[in-house]
Amino acid sequence: MGVAAKIAPSMLSSDFANLASEAQRMLDCGADWLHMDIMDGHFVPNLTIGAPVIESLRKHTKAYLDCHLMVTNPLDYVEPLGKAGASGFTFHVEVSRDNWGELVQRIKSKGMRPGVSLKPGTPIEEVYPLLARLMLSNRNMGNVVMYEVYVVHNLQVEGENPVEMVLVMTVEPGFGGQKFMPETMDKVRALRKKYPSLDIEVDGGLGPSTIDMAASAGANCIVAGSSVFGAPDSAQVISLLRKSVEEVQKNN
Numbered sequence: 001m002g003v004a005a006k007i008a009p010s011m012l013s014s015d016f017a018n019l020a021s022e023a024q025r026m027l028d029c030g031a032d033w034l035h036m037d038i039m040d041g042h043f044v045p046n047l048t049i050g051a052p053v054i055e056s057l058r059k060h061t062k063a064y065l066d067c068h069l070m071v072t073n074p075l076d077y078v079e080p081l082g083k084a085g086a087s088g089f090t091f092h093v094e095v096s097r098d099n100w101g102e103l104v105q106r107i108k109s110k111g112m113r114p115g116v117s118l119k120p121g122t123p124i125e126e127v128y129p130l131l132a133r134l135m136l137s138n139r140n141m142g143n144v145v146m147y148e149v150y151v152v153h154n155l156q157v158e159g160e161n162p163v164e165m166v167l168v169m170t171v172e173p174g175f176g177g178q179k180f181m182p183e184t185m186d187k188v189r190a191l192r193k194k195y196p197s198l199d200i201e202v203d204g205g206l207g208p209s210t211i212d213m214a215a216s217a218g219a220n221c222i223v224a225g226s227s228v229f230g231a232p233d234s235a236q237v238i239s240l241l242r243k244s245v246e247e248v249q250k251n252n
């Protein structure tokens, strides 16, 4: 039994002028999450939406809003996105090497689910520290108390600052409609081997012709923009993506 499949249409490919009805259409087509691409025109050469749009959309839907922050200063977005009603807050490791601990704590304190993303050229090892849980134990040895800190990987224990999802970018972030990069699958495979129950999301160029590569590597959260919105039957594509993930899991 694997980790539940989540199909998340990327609203970047929707008609932004009709965002609420486009979101409802995707949910009616079987989407689990709505993927919201937030870009600042600095971390990536494109500018999209921010907290005001999330706030407007939240008034029309109770759906899980899976926010992907392609921004240079994710910390600045935590408070506004929390207030706006974002569900997941996935920041990029490339801009959070020095403050991910604080970032994760703030995301959680605003009731959002933290995730970390990495660009195609960033090694997977960079996210491992964000998946380790710190355990503190004390041992009383007569009149001396010894404190030991353990770094525990992939155990369901109380700990500090774990992220709950890793988003492996399968294109260079910035634009929809790009070509899937198969070489990124090595990272998904390595992650799945180490963390059997982690949510692993893939984003960029996913569709009927690439889903099997991602699913067999171990991805369970699938973002798809152009392949879903560009299809004559979006529900059929969403169902096909889900079946590919479930099929691989059944055979494992």
Ligand SMILES: O=C(CO)[C@H](O)[C@H](O)COP(=O)(O)O
Pocket: 010, 012, 013, 035, 037, 068, 070, 171, 172, 173, 174, 175, 176, 177, 178, 203, 204, 205, 206, 223, 224, 225, 226, 227
């Ligand atoms: O994060 C993204 C781009 O940076 C988008 O989520 C992604 O590109 C989805 O679009 P498509 O499925 O068309 O590639």
Ligand SMILES: [Fe+2]
Pocket: 010, 035, 036, 037, 068, 203, 223
């Ligand atoms: Fe995205």
